[in-house]
Amino acid sequence: MSKNKLLRMDNVGIVVESLDDAIAFFSVIGLKLEGRGKVEGEWACRVTGLNSQNVEIAMMITPDGHSRIELSKFITPPTVSDHRNAPVNALGYLRAMFTVEDIDEMVSRLIEQGSQLVGEIVQxxxxxxxxYIRxxxxxxxxxAEEIGGK
Structure with a gap:
């Protein structure tokens, strides 16, 4: 009997109110818009367990081409809960971590775009x-900025 072997992680899904704002935010971090489109129909409902859905999605990809974030804006059905401002010790999926070249420069650019530093930059x-940035x-x-072994 052969073992099931994990091949890769394709993406992480994030539900948002504004695809344009989320695309702009992740673009500042360095992700590129790979594609944008609609997800609807009977096959999609069977996958998600929702009776009917109409979702606009945008796929963002990291510069190395290995990681993606799928941003989803539900047109129908409406979203049922909101935990975007939950603290870091909340249950469930919480955040994505990105390795950057210059954390100070990245934080400055994100703050200029309206983001907020949570706590402080620590070593x-x-x-x-x-x-963490909200x-x-x-x-x-x-x-995260790697500083050891450069």
Whole structure:
């Protein structure tokens, strides 16, 4: 009997109110818009378990081409809960972490766009400088700059 082997992680899904604002936010971080379109129909409802859905999506990809974020704006059915501004110890999926070249420069650019630094930029041993940023619609992302072994 062969074992099931994980091949890769394709993407993380994030539901948003404004695709344009979310695309702009993740573009500042460095992701590129890979595509945009609609997801609807019987097949989609069977996958998600929703009786009827009409969703506009945008796929954002990292510069290395290995990671994606799928941004979804539900037209129907309406969203049922909102935990975008939940603190970091809330249950459920919370944030995506990105490695950046210059954390100070990235934080400055994100703050100029209206994001807020959560806590402060801290150094973890001689490995990383890290922080959390709350961006458009309260979305939480982590930023990490590798400092050891450069």
């Amino acid at each position: 973890y041993q001689n490995s990383y400088r890290l922080c 961006g458009t619609e309260g979305l939480l992302v982590g930023l």
